[in-house]
Amino acid sequence: MAMLVTLVVVYLVIRAGGAGGDTVRAAVFRTRTLDLVTNTARLALTVTVLSVLIGVGLAVGVSRGVSRGRPIWVTMPAAPLAIPSYIAGFAWGRLIPGFERFGAAVLILTMTCYPLVMLPAVAALSGTGRSAEDVARTLGCTPWWPSCAPPGPGSPRRSSVGHCWWRCMRSATSVDR
Incomplete structure (x- = not known):
């Protein structure tokens, strides 16, 4: 370009x-x-x-x-x-x-x-199937997690995957008090 x-x-x-x-x-x-x-x-x-x-x-x-x-x-x-x-x-x-x-x-x-x-x-x-989205939802990740994660093994990784993973792990491990 x-x-x-x-x-x-x-x-x-x-x-x-x-x-x-x-x-x-x-x-x-x-x-x-x-x-x-x-x-x-x-x-x-x-x-x-x-x-x-x-x-x-x-x-x-x-x-x-x-x-x-x-x-x-x-x-x-x-x-x-x-x-x-x-x-x-x-x-x-x-x-x-x-x-x-x-x-x-x-x-x-x-x-x-x-x-x-x-x-x-x-x-x-x-x-791509929706199995990765279903797995992410069953793990308790936020609703936007499947759109940030790569949908399948053949798709290119996105630059925001690390950030989305961090957010998902943080929300999955946080305890509401």
Whole structure:
């Protein structure tokens, strides 16, 4: 991802490379270039975080909460995949005058990218059983423990597993007085 963020700088270096070292330094280290790189990094980070939050949240809701009509509940949130982000941005810009700047870009890119997170997450959660959740509940762990613990041996460990384990053990060993 870092290489994609620095693509603007690489482009400027290639374009200015034919003119000499002073021109390259002037083009790369000007204020506008720094602003573009900073805004691109901010946009990439913000859209990534929001897409993961929305995509994983919807995946958990669909795979763990819906029992009837599940194919419809998976298909409807994935519908934004049918419209490319540049067309969605153009359409929103035409429908709402003044719909521009950073917030608008975050909204459009997040709404068009979260299905790319949601669909693999639904597939991963659908392939795991609920036995780990049942075991965690029978051990007396808090209700949010199963969502923090890895759902199966084939799933990647999350960074918060240690914290969740600590909280579960603390709540399981605490004595109410």
